Amino acid sequence: MNPRAADVSPLESLLAKFLLYGTWLASSVIAIGCGLLAIEARSATPDSTETLPLGCVTAGIALLILLPVVRVAIMLWFFLRARDYRLAIAAALVLSTIAAGVAIGIR
Amino acid sequence: MASGIFIVPLLTVFGHIEIHQAIGASIISVIACSCGSAATFLNTRYTNVRLAIVLEVATTLGALTGVLLAGIVPVPFLFFLFAIILFVSAQQMLAKRGDRISQSQDAGSSPWATRLRLHSSYPDSLLGGEAKYEVQRLPAGMVLMYGAGMISALLGIGSGVLKIPAMDTALRLPIKVSSGTSNFMIGVTAAASAGAYFVRGNIVSTLAGPVAVGSIVGAVLGARILMRVSNERLRVLFVVVLVALGVQMLLESVGIHLFKSTT
Numbered sequence: 001m002n003p004r005a006a007d008v009s010p011l012e013s014l015l016a017k018f019l020l021y022g023t024w025l026a027s028s029v030i031a032i033g034c035g036l037l038a039i040e041a042r043s044a045t046p047d048s049t050e051t052l053p054l055g056c057v058t059a060g061i062a063l064l065i066l067l068p069v070v071r072v073a074i075m076l077w078f079f080l081r082a083r084d085y086r087l088a089i090a091a092a093l094v095l096s097t098i099a100a101g102v103a104i105g106i107r
Numbered sequence: 108m109a110s111g112i113f114i115v116p117l118l119t120v121f122g123h124i125e126i127h128q129a130i131g132a133s134i135i136s137v138i139a140c141s142c143g144s145a146a147t148f149l150n151t152r153y154t155n156v157r158l159a160i161v162l163e164v165a166t167t168l169g170a171l172t173g174v175l176l177a178g179i180v181p182v183p184f185l186f187f188l189f190a191i192i193l194f195v196s197a198q199q200m201l202a203k204r205g206d207r208i209s210q211s212q213d214a215g216s217s218p219w220a221t222r223l224r225l226h227s228s229y230p231d232s233l234l235g236g237e238a239k240y241e242v243q244r245l246p247a248g249m250v251l252m253y254g255a256g257m258i259s260a261l262l263g264i265g266s267g268v269l270k271i272p273a274m275d276t277a278l279r280l281p282i283k284v285s286s287g288t289s290n291f292m293i294g295v296t297a298a299a300s301a302g303a304y305f306v307r308g309n310i311v312s313t314l315a316g317p318v319a320v321g322s323i324v325g326a327v328l329g330a331r332i333l334m335r336v337s338n339e340r341l342r343v344l345f346v347v348v349l350v351a352l353g354v355q356m357l358l359e360s361v362g363i364h365l366f367k368s369t370t
Contacts, residue, residue: 007230008150015156016149019294023143027323030316037313057316061135064319065301067142068294075160086223090160097167098299101174105303 011078015071022067030060069098111137111264112196114318115189116352120359120366124314126185127177130263131310134301136322137265141294143323151230153287158225158242158278162288163295165249166270169256170299177261177304186360189262193353196268197346216241229284240281248277252292260300265293 008016033056040053076091111133118129148154220226220242231238242248251273259266267289274285304310358365 008152012149012152012154012156016146019142019149020146023139023323027139027143027320031320033312034316034320037316054312057312061310061312061315061319062305064135064138064142065298065305068138068298069302071142072160072163072295075156079160087157087160090164090223094160094163094167094295097164097171098295098302101167101171101299101303102306104171104174105306 011075015074018074019067019071022063022070026060026063026067028060029063030057033057033060069095072098111140111322112193112268113348113352114322115263116193116356118314118318119186120352120355123366126182127309128311128314130177130185130261131301131304132315132318133263134260134297134304135310135315135319137259137263137297138294138301139319139323140326141265141290141297143326145291145294148287148290151283151287153229153283154291155225155227155242155280155284155288156291157223157227158220159288159291161223161225161245162248162252163292165252166256166259166292166296167299169253169258170260170296171256171303172253173257173260174300174303176257177300180261183360183362185261186356188258190353190356190360192258192262192264192266192268193349193356197349197353199268199272200342200346200349215243217243217245219245227284229281231281231283238281240284241279243279244277248273251277256296256299259293259296263300265297267293 033053036053036056072091072094076088076095079085079088079091114133114136115126115129118124118132119126122129124132145154149156216226225242225245226240228237228239230236252270255266255269255273258264258269270289270292271285274280274289275282278285280288301310355365
């Protein structure tokens with residue numbers, strides 16, 4: 001069940017660490033923002049201009065969306081370095097499709 | 108089993124939240140759950156990252172199509188489609204997925220998969236060593252993945268429910284490899300649509316934030332509870348809940364609201 005550490009390739013190992021810590025970071029930022037929102041909802045005056053808690057939640061969400069995108073960028077870099085151009089093209093295609101989605105969203 | 112499939116029905120039917128906002132919130136939770144569990148699958152080497160990046164070309168293109176369709180597709184149709192997906196999930200839960208011991212009904216390894224060096228191996232505890240596998244029918248798998256990506260973007264789900272049959276029937280992967288690889292791909296597929304929904308302003312932070320935190324806590328607690336409950340009971344429970352939610356969504360699609368908003 002437990003493979004030897006040496007069996008896990010450097011790419012897989014890097015991706016595992018990146019995604020694990022990244023998820024913890026992003027979800028902690030969201031959780032802190034949610035906590036601040038809850039405190040604000042109890043105590044603030046109705047016309048409070050405090051936007052920090054909401055900004056915190058939004059930043060956490062943006063971080064979370066960026067995680068898989070950066071993961072593909074890491075893979076692109078690895079495949080380029082390994083001169084594995086076919087898979088590098090696949091990674092580049094995935095990144096450009098995501099970019100196209102964002103461009104469509106902005107429009 | 109992904110939790111994403113429960114979020115939209117719960118938010119729309121019981122929370123009376125507009126379906127597009129519910130989809131936006133759900134897709135964020137889907138990313139969190141995929142990325143959060145990816146490390147486990149990667150470290151056990153069940154994830155074929157080479158195959159994943161190739162299939163992601165199709166899933167993200169599907170997601171892009173879904174984003175384009177999301178604004179056009181009428182809301183009742185979204186509810187109807189969701190009901191179908193819930194019923195399909197229930198049916199999959201009923202039919203046990205077994206591991207194929209041998210790949211005797213080989214269609215032969217896909218020449219494309221060979222060219223891209225996608226064949227691999229994983230540590231199998233039953234065989235007590237490395238189990239090699241070959242990726243078959245890659246083009247058919249890509250077409251199915253495109254559909255899965257589109258459904259994922261349209262409904263805000265991970266659509267593992269569609270990815271796993273694609274990997275079982277087209278690519279003929281061992282169950283552990285298809286679970287690990289599918290989980291890995293779900294994050295990128297969801298990020299492709301979430302990115303577009305985010306800049307479009309469809310993701311409401313005050314809803315998506317708490318839902319994401321809730322689903323992460325739920326996933327951690329759920330895994331602990333799952334250990335103590337028998338598999339058979341759990342399966343029956345899941346099937347009942349999936350069918351009940353499916354019926355609800357079907358009723359919503361024809362304009363019947365059993366749980367009316369009291370406010």
